[in-house]
Amino acid sequence: MTRLGGSILALIVLAAIAFASMLSFGPSRPRAVGPVTEPVIEPPATTGALAIPVAGVSADQLSDTWGDSRAGGSRAHEAIDIMSPGGTPVRAAAAGQVEKLFQSDAGGTTLYVRSPDRRWSYYYAHLAGYAPGMHEGLIVRPGTLLGFVGDTGNAGAGNTHLHFGVSRMAPGDQWHEGQPVNPYPLLAGKGHDR
Numbered sequence: 650m651t652r653l654g655g656s657i658l659a660l661i662v663l664a665a666i667a668f669a670s671m672l673s674f675g676p677s678r679p680r681a682v683g684p685v686t687e688p689v690i691e692p693p694a695t696t697g698a699l700a701i702p703v704a705g706v707s708a709d710q711l712s713d714t715w716g717d718s719r720a721g722g723s724r725a726h727e728a729i730d731i732m733s734p735g736g737t738p739v740r741a742a743a744a745g746q747v748e749k750l751f752q753s754d755a756g757g758t759t760l761y762v763r764s765p766d767r768r769w770s771y772y773y774a775h776l777a778g779y780a781p782g783m784h785e786g787l788i789v790r791p792g793t794l795l796g797f798v799g800d801t802g803n804a805g806a807g808n809t810h811l812h813f814g815v816s817r818m819a820p821g822d823q824w825h826e827g828q829p830v831n832p833y834p835l836l837a838g839k840g841h842d843r
């Protein structure tokens with residue numbers, strides 16, 4: 650064997666050893682463990698500007714409950730109620746960041762998501778509970794599991810539904826502020842009023 654041939658052979662052997670060592674290290678890499686904060690999602694049913702936030706509900710099943718009388722006529726309903734069995738997954742209607750997890754007398758277990766441009770807030774109420782690992786600050790995208798349909802707050806025992814609100818936010822508005830707009834056209838396919 651020539652000197653050059655020996656050198657090439659040595660290089661090939663070294664390359665083979667290097668490749669083999671990569672292979673042997675491959676499977677021993679640490680694998681992700683621990684709670685999943687953003688579960689694998691199904692494609693959301695998107696017909697309007699927003700994804701319908703209750704699993705298994707289609708646009709033609711929605712009722713426009715905006716403006717309905719509430720509390721004996723003392724106030725108008727500034728949201729949409731999406732009826733669904735208790736425990737049904739509630740998924741983000743739009744991208745954003747979980748801004749507040751809040752327990753209120755009226756809304757029960759609630760969750761607020763602020764849009765990336767901070768001009769919109771999405772409100773999810775009467776939840777039976779939050780998704781595992783849910784926390785304020787979590788980044789969500791349409792379809793991210795947020796929680797589960799329930800009857801907490803003033804929904805009425807057994808009247809399981811998602812109360813879903815959308816508010817236009819002015820600069821400086823806090824999570825509980827903003828100007829509610831009707832979510833129905835946004836969910837049912839009439840475009841987002843930006």
Ligand SMILES: [Zn+2]
Binds near residue numbers: 726729811812813
């Ligand atoms: Zn409601």
